[in-house]
Amino acid sequence: MTTNVGEQNTAAGGAFAPLREPVFRRIWSASVLSNFSQLFLGIGAQWEMTKLTDSTTMVALVQTAMMLPLMLVTLPAGAVADMFDRRKIAMMGLAFSALNAAILATLAFMGLTTPWVLLGFCVLIGAGVALYAPSWQASIPEQVSRPHLPAAVALGTISYNVARSFGPALGGLIVLAAGAKAVFALTSVLYSPLFLAFLTWRRKHVPSRLPPERVDRAIVGGLRFAVHSPPIRTALLRVLGFGLSTATASALAPLVAKDLLDGNAATFGILLGAQGVGAVIGALFVSRIREKIGVERAIKLCAIGTGLSLVGIGFSGSLGAACAGFFVVGACNILTIALLNVSVQMSAPRWVTARALSLFSSAITAGVGIGAWLWGEFADANGVSVAFIASGCAVGATALLGYLLPVAQDREGENGMVPIGNEPEVGLELTPRSGPIVVEVEYDVDPRQAREFYTVMMEMQRVRKRIGGFEWSLARDIADPSLWTERYHCATWGDYLRMRDRYSQEDFAVQSAADGFNRSDEGRRVRRRLERPFGSVRWKADTPDPLQETVNYMAP
Numbered sequence: 001m002t003t004n005v006g007e008q009n010t011a012a013g014g015a016f017a018p019l020r021e022p023v024f025r026r027i028w029s030a031s032v033l034s035n036f037s038q039l040f041l042g043i044g045a046q047w048e049m050t051k052l053t054d055s056t057t058m059v060a061l062v063q064t065a066m067m068l069p070l071m072l073v074t075l076p077a078g079a080v081a082d083m084f085d086r087r088k089i090a091m092m093g094l095a096f097s098a099l100n101a102a103i104l105a106t107l108a109f110m111g112l113t114t115p116w117v118l119l120g121f122c123v124l125i126g127a128g129v130a131l132y133a134p135s136w137q138a139s140i141p142e143q144v145s146r147p148h149l150p151a152a153v154a155l156g157t158i159s160y161n162v163a164r165s166f167g168p169a170l171g172g173l174i175v176l177a178a179g180a181k182a183v184f185a186l187t188s189v190l191y192s193p194l195f196l197a198f199l200t201w202r203r204k205h206v207p208s209r210l211p212p213e214r215v216d217r218a219i220v221g222g223l224r225f226a227v228h229s230p231p232i233r234t235a236l237l238r239v240l241g242f243g244l245s246t247a248t249a250s251a252l253a254p255l256v257a258k259d260l261l262d263g264n265a266a267t268f269g270i271l272l273g274a275q276g277v278g279a280v281i282g283a284l285f286v287s288r289i290r291e292k293i294g295v296e297r298a299i300k301l302c303a304i305g306t307g308l309s310l311v312g313i314g315f316s317g318s319l320g321a322a323c324a325g326f327f328v329v330g331a332c333n334i335l336t337i338a339l340l341n342v343s344v345q346m347s348a349p350r351w352v353t354a355r356a357l358s359l360f361s362s363a364i365t366a367g368v369g370i371g372a373w374l375w376g377e378f379a380d381a382n383g384v385s386v387a388f389i390a391s392g393c394a395v396g397a398t399a400l401l402g403y404l405l406p407v408a409q410d411r412e413g414e415n416g417m418v419p420i421g422n423e424p425e426v427g428l429e430l431t432p433r434s435g436p437i438v439v440e441v442e443y444d445v446d447p448r449q450a451r452e453f454y455t456v457m458m459e460m461q462r463v464r465k466r467i468g469g470f471e472w473s474l475a476r477d478i479a480d481p482s483l484w485t486e487r488y489h490c491a492t493w494g495d496y497l498r499m500r501d502r503y504s505q506e507d508f509a510v511q512s513a514a515d516g517f518n519r520s521d522e523g524r525r526v527r528r529r530l531e532r533p534f535g536s537v538r539w540k541a542d543t544p545d546p547l548q549e550t551v552n553y554m555a556p
Contacts, residue, residue: 018152023201024143030194031136031159034094036170037190038129041101042066043171043272044183045122046254047265048108052115056255060376063251065119067369069126070133071362078134078358079218082351086142087203090135094195097128101188108181125187133361138354141345142203153342154286158279172269213498217491221468222355228466231347231408232356235340236363238299238401242336243367244374245395246306248388249275249313249329251372255384261319274323278330286338295339295407300399302332307396314388337364343407349504424528432494434530439469439496441486442525445517450481453517457486460514463507464488468499482519489531496528 019025046062053059081089104121107113137156144152174183213221226232253275257268289298306329313325341360348356379387428434445453454474461472469488477483490496503511518524 016151016155018144018148018155021144021148024140024152027136027143027194027197027201028155028159030197031156033190034194035159037101037187038066039272040171040174040183040190041122041125041187043265043269044175044180044187045118047172047175047268048113048180049115049118050254050258052113052118056380057373057376058115059254060251060372060379061119062122063247063372064369065122066126067365067372068123069130070365071369073127073130074134074358074361074365075219075222075355076215077131078138078355079213079215079222080131081135081138081354081358082222083213083215083218085203086135086139086354087198087201090132090139091195091198093128093130093132093135094191094198095128096131097125098188098191098195100124100128101184101191105181105184105188108179108184130361134354134358137345137357137361139203141350141353149345151287153345154283154338158283170269172265172267175265213495217495218355222352222359224468225348225352225466226356226359228462229347232344232359234405234407235343235347236359237405238398238407239337239340239360240363240367241398241401242303242333242395243364244371245367245391245398246310246329246333247368247371248310248375248379248391249326249333250368251375252379252384252387253326255379256313256322256388259384260317261322263319267319270319271322271326275326275330275333278327278332279334282331282334283338286335286342289335290339290342295343295409296402299336299339299407300402302336303399304396306332306336307392307394310388310392310395312392314385314392340407347408349502351502428530430493430530432497433492435490435492435495436531437490437493437496438529438531439488439490440527440529442527443484443486443514443518444482444520445484446519447481449517450476453484453514456510456513456517457484459510460486463510467502467507468495493530 019028042062045066046059049059049062077089077093100121104113104118104125107117107121137153140152140156141149171183174186226236250272253271254268257263257265257271261267293301309325309328309332313322313329316322316325341357344356344360345353375387375391378390382390443453457474461474464472468490470490472486472488475485475487477485490499515524
């Protein structure tokens with residue numbers, strides 16, 4: 001059943017309803033302070049870099065250094081979060097960031113920072129945040145009731161932007177008063193409340209009945225799910241394009257303050273503060289905009305609004321005009337990201353939620369990080385003003401992506417897991433590492449319905465691949481055209497058992513559609529085989545071989 005999320009959210013009590021739930025309220029409140037720490041770090045590092053070097057590219061690379069771990073670490077972190085206790089993983093990430101911020105502060109007090117040392121510690125601190133972020137986002141559904149989930153996702157963005165509204169200006173004042181070294185020290189301290197909030201959360205971790213996947217296979221599984229899931233794939237591509245084109249707003253903001261406005265660190269902080277205020281206000285209206293305007297139309301309007309604002313910043317010569325442009329950019333940016341984030345949350349089943357969200361984070365940070373470098377190079381060659389004008393034109397053009405890659409509507413409830421039920425009969429001695437496993441499913445279909453059946457099976461191909469199947473194929477018997485055989489592989493017996501646990505209601509709907517074409521009174525016939533069955537037969541010819549029987553079972 002399709003449900004309007006905006007209506008759900010209104011009925012559930014509005015934008016702040018999730019704060020009534022104690023665990024979410026404690027963690028969300030502490031996350032505001034940790035976001036202050038991130039912003040302080042960015043302000044201090046970028047301004048310190050302007051003192052250490054005259055290179056525009058090096059200043060822009062501070063943003064890239066902070067985003068790089070979110071591109072490289074977030075996906076493995078999402079895989080780990082899906083496999084282990086998300087609470088403990090979040091705490092590990094926070095502790096790692098706090099430790100490295102403390103080391104950077106110590107080096108700064110000793111006068112040992114250089115441009116590359118500064119960039120290196122920005123990467124390390126960002127790596128801890130990247131480890132923490134997927135665990136936090138994926139655990140939100142455990143902290144709030146289902147009707148509160150869209151509002152809770154929006155509040156997650158507000159958490160960052162409340163800090164961004166005041167953090168940059170406050171960070172600029174701290175830099176002016178005590179220097180960047182004080183900012184680095186404060187960054188380390190402000191991670192502590194969030195660490196304690198997770199420490200006191202009595203989360204009930206329910207281990208899987210199967211051993212954890214290997215991290216590399218879990219990463220591949222997450223990537224395959226995203227590739228074969230149209231709603232997730234579309235959201236990733238849209239947010240990547242948006243991040244690439246809008247990176248000037250964050251990467252070149254200090255140069256707007258310094259070169260276009262002849263200002264100082266406080267001016268830089270005011271600009272980012274205006275952007276943060278816009279983001280907070282935008283996030284408050286996520287649910288209402290989803291209900292009244294619709295996701296796709298809202299994203300297009302945000303792209304146009306962001307583009308016009310960036311062009312305006314490029315032409316601005318006053319602090320007021322620049323602040324107005326950054327305000328609109330902040331509101332449009334957060335609306336776009338929040339709307340696409342909610343789309344991912346509502347589309348991804350629980351077994352892969354952290355990986356889907358980590359891919360979303362990787363996409364936006366890849367866009368901003370790579371875009372920061374590219375726009376920095378462009379600004380070096382053409383000037384900051386021209387870079388903002390070109391960036392505005394680019395982000396306005398992303399509105400056209402909506403005609404090629406429209407965002408899918410929410411399909412509430414269709415991604416819930418559905419247990420298959422009966423376990424397959426096994427005659428061989430198998431372990432979770434036994435494999436590869438080959439699965440064949442036979443259908444008896446009226447030849448007059450061949451085209452319709454084939455169309456459904458193309459959707460079945462996407463289902464099998466996104467939950468773990470490899471080398472999918474569909475064959476039709478030459479002698480008897482009514483017989484069709486679906487065939488796919490799983491790397492190991494353990495992978496096949498995990499695949500059986502991943503079927504959602506949407507996947508079962510596709511299976512039911514395929515079964516509707518099957519004329520056999522016995523239903524579809526399923527065979528499971530151990531391919532290259534080394535170890536399942538005796539190694540000497542005169543030793544009796546155990547009986548190997550074909551297993552027939554009526555589940556996929």
